[in-house]
Amino acid sequence: MSTERRVSFLASVREGIEGFASRSPSRFAILVFASLIALFTALLAQPFASASGTPTNFADALFTAVSTICVAGLSTLDMATYWSPLGNALIFTGTQIGALGVLTLASILGTIISGRLGLRTRLIAASDTNPLRLHSGPVAEGQAIRLSEVGGLLATVALSLIIIETVIAALMLPSVLAAGYSLPDSLWYSFYYSAMAFTNTGFTPNIGGLSPFVTDYWFLTLIMIGVILGSVGFPVIYALSRNLRNPRRWSLHVKMTLFTWSILWVGGIVAYLLLEPSNSLVFTGMSPGELTYQATFLSTMARSGGFNIVDISQLDSSTLLFTDMLMFIGGGSASTAGGIKVTTFAVLILAALAEARGRQSIEAFQRRIPGDVLRLAVSVGLWGATTVAMGTLIISEFTDAPFEYVLFDVISGFATVGMSTGVAAELPDPGVYVLALVMFMGRVGTVTLAAALAANQVGQYFTRPEERPIVG
Amino acid sequence: MSTERRVSFLASVREGIEGFASRSPSRFAILVFASLIALFTALLAQPFASASGTPTNFADALFTAVSTICVAGLSTLDMATYWSPLGNALIFTGTQIGALGVLTLASILGTIISGRLGLRTRLIAASDTNPLRLHSGPVAEGQAIRLSEVGGLLATVALSLIIIETVIAALMLPSVLAAGYSLPDSLWYSFYYSAMAFTNTGFTPNIGGLSPFVTDYWFLTLIMIGVILGSVGFPVIYALSRNLRNPRRWSLHVKMTLFTWSILWVGGIVAYLLLEPSNSLVFTGMSPGELTYQATFLSTMARSGGFNIVDISQLDSSTLLFTDMLMFIGGGSASTAGGIKVTTFAVLILAALAEARGRQSIEAFQRRIPGDVLRLAVSVGLWGATTVAMGTLIISEFTDAPFEYVLFDVISGFATVGMSTGVAAELPDPGVYVLALVMFMGRVGTVTLAAALAANQVGQYFTRPEERPIVG
Numbered sequence: 001m002s003t004e005r006r007v008s009f010l011a012s013v014r015e016g017i018e019g020f021a022s023r024s025p026s027r028f029a030i031l032v033f034a035s036l037i038a039l040f041t042a043l044l045a046q047p048f049a050s051a052s053g054t055p056t057n058f059a060d061a062l063f064t065a066v067s068t069i070c071v072a073g074l075s076t077l078d079m080a081t082y083w084s085p086l087g088n089a090l091i092f093t094g095t096q097i098g099a100l101g102v103l104t105l106a107s108i109l110g111t112i113i114s115g116r117l118g119l120r121t122r123l124i125a126a127s128d129t130n131p132l133r134l135h136s137g138p139v140a141e142g143q144a145i146r147l148s149e150v151g152g153l154l155a156t157v158a159l160s161l162i163i164i165e166t167v168i169a170a171l172m173l174p175s176v177l178a179a180g181y182s183l184p185d186s187l188w189y190s191f192y193y194s195a196m197a198f199t200n201t202g203f204t205p206n207i208g209g210l211s212p213f214v215t216d217y218w219f220l221t222l223i224m225i226g227v228i229l230g231s232v233g234f235p236v237i238y239a240l241s242r243n244l245r246n247p248r249r250w251s252l253h254v255k256m257t258l259f260t261w262s263i264l265w266v267g268g269i270v271a272y273l274l275l276e277p278s279n280s281l282v283f284t285g286m287s288p289g290e291l292t293y294q295a296t297f298l299s300t301m302a303r304s305g306g307f308n309i310v311d312i313s314q315l316d317s318s319t320l321l322f323t324d325m326l327m328f329i330g331g332g333s334a335s336t337a338g339g340i341k342v343t344t345f346a347v348l349i350l351a352a353l354a355e356a357r358g359r360q361s362i363e364a365f366q367r368r369i370p371g372d373v374l375r376l377a378v379s380v381g382l383w384g385a386t387t388v389a390m391g392t393l394i395i396s397e398f399t400d401a402p403f404e405y406v407l408f409d410v411i412s413g414f415a416t417v418g419m420s421t422g423v424a425a426e427l428p429d430p431g432v433y434v435l436a437l438v439m440f441m442g443r444v445g446t447v448t449l450a451a452a453l454a455a456n457q458v459g460q461y462f463t464r465p466e467e468r469p470i471v472g
Numbered sequence: 473m474s475t476e477r478r479v480s481f482l483a484s485v486r487e488g489i490e491g492f493a494s495r496s497p498s499r500f501a502i503l504v505f506a507s508l509i510a511l512f513t514a515l516l517a518q519p520f521a522s523a524s525g526t527p528t529n530f531a532d533a534l535f536t537a538v539s540t541i542c543v544a545g546l547s548t549l550d551m552a553t554y555w556s557p558l559g560n561a562l563i564f565t566g567t568q569i570g571a572l573g574v575l576t577l578a579s580i581l582g583t584i585i586s587g588r589l590g591l592r593t594r595l596i597a598a599s600d601t602n603p604l605r606l607h608s609g610p611v612a613e614g615q616a617i618r619l620s621e622v623g624g625l626l627a628t629v630a631l632s633l634i635i636i637e638t639v640i641a642a643l644m645l646p647s648v649l650a651a652g653y654s655l656p657d658s659l660w661y662s663f664y665y666s667a668m669a670f671t672n673t674g675f676t677p678n679i680g681g682l683s684p685f686v687t688d689y690w691f692l693t694l695i696m697i698g699v700i701l702g703s704v705g706f707p708v709i710y711a712l713s714r715n716l717r718n719p720r721r722w723s724l725h726v727k728m729t730l731f732t733w734s735i736l737w738v739g740g741i742v743a744y745l746l747l748e749p750s751n752s753l754v755f756t757g758m759s760p761g762e763l764t765y766q767a768t769f770l771s772t773m774a775r776s777g778g779f780n781i782v783d784i785s786q787l788d789s790s791t792l793l794f795t796d797m798l799m800f801i802g803g804g805s806a807s808t809a810g811g812i813k814v815t816t817f818a819v820l821i822l823a824a825l826a827e828a829r830g831r832q833s834i835e836a837f838q839r840r841i842p843g844d845v846l847r848l849a850v851s852v853g854l855w856g857a858t859t860v861a862m863g864t865l866i867i868s869e870f871t872d873a874p875f876e877y878v879l880f881d882v883i884s885g886f887a888t889v890g891m892s893t894g895v896a897a898e899l900p901d902p903g904v905y906v907l908a909l910v911m912f913m914g915r916v917g918t919v920t921l922a923a924a925l926a927a928n929q930v931g932q933y934f935t936r937p938e939e940r941p942i943v944g
């Protein structure tokens with residue numbers, strides 16, 4: 001092949017990808033994630049990736065790859081000892097690629113959702129709370145996203161990720177050194193923990209996981225800050241970085257995300273304080289301050305950080321159920337957190353409140369949310385409920401574990417939280433495949449579904465007569 | 473007091489009630505149910521109501537009263553032996569009053585939901601698929617329901633109930649005689665079973681419950697027919713009785729109810745056949761025909777009949793979870809069944825499908841369903857999910873039973889199904905109160921909530937600027 005022909009071949013590949021990505025960005029996102037998972041499964045299955053130097057069986061390699069690329073943090077293996085240094089480096093890299101991918105793709109898909117624009121929204125979207133605005137001229141309309149814009153956005157996301165992770169890792173280093181690790185180990189562990197926090201993955205690199213740090217509130221608080229920054233979502237981080245002191249310029253999305261995220265966070269802390277102390281083997285004998293800190297940590301991690309310093313299977317079943325709810329709702333849109341997302345939940349609640357208050361329209365922060373956003377939220381909510389229900393139905397066929405444990409691990413997988421009651425680690429291969437699929441559907445499904453539906457609107461040239469069924 | 477003054481006093485009481493009922497029909501419905509429960513609690517607590525002739529403790533009397541008036545069928549006592557004949561007669565009467573009350577009130581409240589009328593809907597509402605049309609001139613607008621119309625509707629409902637229950641009881645009599653009971657017992661049991669089927673209560677009068685009839689497919693099929701007629705709802709029965717062979721005249725509500733009810737019914741049968749045989753201790757060794765019949769019976773009863781011929785606690789946890797879903801959805805609006813109702817579920821699914829197909833409006837059977845009906849459906853769905861979640865959280869504090877049993881009994885209570893894994897019967901008093909409250913919120917809440925919200929609409933004189941958050 002001559003150079004000229006090769007260039008034109010590459011150009012046409014590029015054009016093909018660009019065409020596919022802009023015609024069907026949701027399918028493109030699914031394809032990107034599936035390809036990454038296939039690649040990492042193949043790599044992790046190789047002998048060089050395991051500490052023992054033997055090939056890893058397919059189910060475990062696939063599960064780890066899905067858990068890594070989906071930044072879920074569930075595992076079927078002991079992550080601290082099973083992998084070789086190269087395997088660990090692969091996993092670290094996988095979480096970074098997974099996080100970059102989900103932040104970038106979800107930010108792009110999010111603009112499709114806010115892409116059915118009215119005039120006023122067009123002006124708001126063109127303001128600097130919209131990350132896509134940064135590197136290109138006018139805001140792309142609807143589906144028409146170009147790869148060049150994706151490149152620009154990817155650079156912005158990657159820069160944010162590197163800055164945040166490096167700062168947190170630097171602040172963590174003294175703690176890790178103080179825990180007695182060598183300087184090289186401490187550097188690696190600091191970066192690893194910082195990355196696992198910001199990407200909301202929750203893997204731990206050292207034997208014993210967080211146990212050397214259970215009383216190191218500086219370290220644990222840094223973990224929480226990383227998890228929180230990752231889970232509010234890139235559009236929020238971007239808006240805050242530009243307009244931290246000027247809340248008037250925040251978009252509705254930013255306000256709704258921060259408000260709902262905070263309510264659920266504080267509500268989670270209060271609920272854990274109410275539910276757990278009287279029942280659990282976990283929190284007995286703690287001082288009120290310690291108890292509040294533990295409740296805060298658990299409430300933060302339930303939103304999909306996935307680090308845990310308590311034995312989840314020791315928690316009371318009310319606490320597990322409450323955690324199920326927090327996990328299912330998850331974090332912000334276009335974030336490293338999973339779940340149906342706080343804005344989805346907020347739109348559903350706002351719809352119910354609008355009815356209760358007798359309003360004709362759904363409103364928040366002096367803005368009206370159009371009816372089709374409610375339909376998107378209903379779709380995402382049903383998608384989540386169906387995935388969790390089917391996953392639980394099928395996985396409970398493969399295990400004798402108590403039902404609340406199965407439900408917990410399935411929701412933890414769906415919402416890519418990664419806390420586990422121990423079910424995930426003991427599933428037979430078919431169960432491992434199902435749980436991997438649940439993670440994929442949770443991570444990639446929720447992110448692509450709303451955008452796919454929003455992009456899918458067709459004009460309608462006639463109106464049917466209206467009729468009301470009785471509901472309730 | 474002179475006769476004249478007494479008459480005017482009664483007239484003003486009547487006017488007061490009428491005023492309250494028409495100003496706030498939802499609150500009126502709640503008040504009616506609460507008063508009936510208070511009355512039946514007081515009566516059932518008396519010595520004459522129990523077989524032992526001793527007073528019944530308050531928690532059990534209240535729970536039985538709630539379960540009776542809400543036609544739920546859960547019990548904390550052995551219903552076949554605990555009550556005296558007079559107690560049994562009270563409970564029988566209670567279920568009839570409860571069923572009449574819920575059918576009538578929910579039919580009225582349903583017209584409020586379909587009361588925000590467009591011109592075409594007005595014409596449909598005025599057709600003879602609307603039971604309120606029968607006894608008064610033009611269809612009452614919105615909340616303006618008069619007691620005289622309620623009287624007429626109540627008479628129609630009562631007549632339907634008596635006809636259906638008598639026919640089924642008569643057909644049941646040979647079976648009950650064949651099981652070896654005396655003629656008076658058989659007459660009483662036939663009526664009792666027929667009534668418990670049509671009202672979807674599920675209490676059984678004889679020791680051993682359905683066990684003498686486990687192979688009597690005639691009897692079991694009659695039970696199923698009774699349960700199905702009760703659970704599709706009065707508006708459907710009424711429309712079918714008038715236009716059985718003319719489906720074109722059925723309202724959207726009737727079509728949606730029948731369609732969704734049937735899909736869930738058949739889906740339930742198929743799912744039980746797939747889920748249960750390989751796992752359960754219950755269905756092993758059955759012939760395919762017998763298995764299909766059992767699956768059909770279970771699928772029917774899960775929609776809130778509540779009779780069971782298998783030991784629920786022996787079912788596999790996947791089967792329990794699937795049954796949870798069927799129960800939560802429940803039966804038709806303005807029926808003796810509970811749950812969030814099939815039309816509520818259908819509207820949520822249709823909204824998701826409309827998005828998936830890229831349609832701007834929610835459509836079914838060539839009709840457009842307005843957006844506020846979706847908001848009502850979201851409200852009812854969230855009400856249900858919240859009630860079940862809170863009920864499960866609280867009740868699991870009072871019992872050591874496995875989580876799936878607690879969840880099952882709470883959903884069974886919320887959806888007034890009455891199947892039990894045994895948790896209800898073993899709760900301490902505080903847990904009994906909570907479960908009674910869950911039944912009340914499930915029965916009265918779902919019925920009144922949508923109507924209260926629909927009646928509550930206020931005009932809005934300005935429009936806020938539109939903005940779209942990202943969801944999913």
Ligand SMILES: [K+]
Nearest residue numbers: 072200306417
């Ligand atoms: K995670």
Ligand SMILES: [K+]
Nearest residue numbers: 544672778889
């Ligand atoms: K029942």
